[in-house]
Amino acid sequence: MSYAIIGFGHIGQALARAFARKGIDVSVATTRDPESFAADAAAIGPTIIAKTLADALKADIIFLAVRFASHPDVANALPSWQGKTIVDVTNAYGVPPEELAKQPSSKFIAQAFSGARLVKGFNHLIAATLDQDPAVHGGRRVVFLASDDDAAAAEIAALADNLGFSPIKLGGLSEGGLLVQARGNSWGQLIFKDLVKFD
Template sequence: MSYAIIGFGNIGQALAKAFARKGVEVSVATTRDPESFASAAAAIGPTIIPKTLAEAVKADILFLAVRFESLPDVAKALPTWKGKTIIDVTNAYGVPPEELGGQPSSKFVAQAFTGARLVKGFNHLGAASLAQDPAVHGGRRVVFLASDDDAAADEIGALAENLGFAPIKLGGLSEGGLLVQARGKSWGQLIFKDLVKFD
């Protein structure tokens, strides 16, 4: 299984740190030349591999950690996203609901990435929290996952576990997914809730 993080701002780098802690190789890409962020990637760890967007989208599982308005550009990188699992880490804060056709932002994202299995996840934490070791006081930091594809949610749940997090599935994008989505100028009830699960 191959992994990529598209976007290498604060959230993209926080995700990269989670992979680096476990020694798992992950490609990182932006719309810029990989050399422009190679030193930042190297500072996180040897398993963080800078690539072009065209190379990175060959991965099986992709984290979308770009600004919401950049999604259409990323979606054009492949003619079809069939066979890919995409984790939507974006937040559509400030995007008017009518621009999304009144639907949850992840549904809008799913339509842009035709054929992909989409999971909303890893987006409810601020970058500073997400970047920290998920092992906290004998528990594990929670990440929420929502998807209309149960198998995809299970797959990303297993990845979250491997990275040291405690995944909690919220159900479909239109139900539980709304708890971790921004709508216009309001945040879902679980956004920014930094929770720890004790087994």
């Protein structure tokens, strides 16, 4: 299984550090030339590989960690997303629901990435919290996942577990997914909740 993070701002770098902590290879890319951020990627760890967007999108599992408004630029980079799993880490705060045809933002994004399996996840924590080691006081930091594809949710839950987090599945995008999505100028009820699970 191969992994990529698209977007290398605070959230993208926090995700990259999670992979680096476990020594898991992950490609990182933006719409910029990879040489412009290769040094920052290398500073995180040897398993973080700066690539062009086209090369990074060859991965099986792709974390979409760009600004919500930038998602069409990524979606248009491939003619088909068949066989890919997208982890939607975006937050559509401030986007009027009318612009999303009154759908949850992840459903709107799923339409742009036609053919992909989409999981909403890793978006409810601020970058500074996501950046920390998920092992906390003998427990593990929770990440919430929502998807209309149970197999995709299970796949990302297993990855989250490998990265040291405690995944909690919330159900479909239109049900539990609303708990971790911005809607207009309001946040879902679980956004910014930093929870730790003890087994």
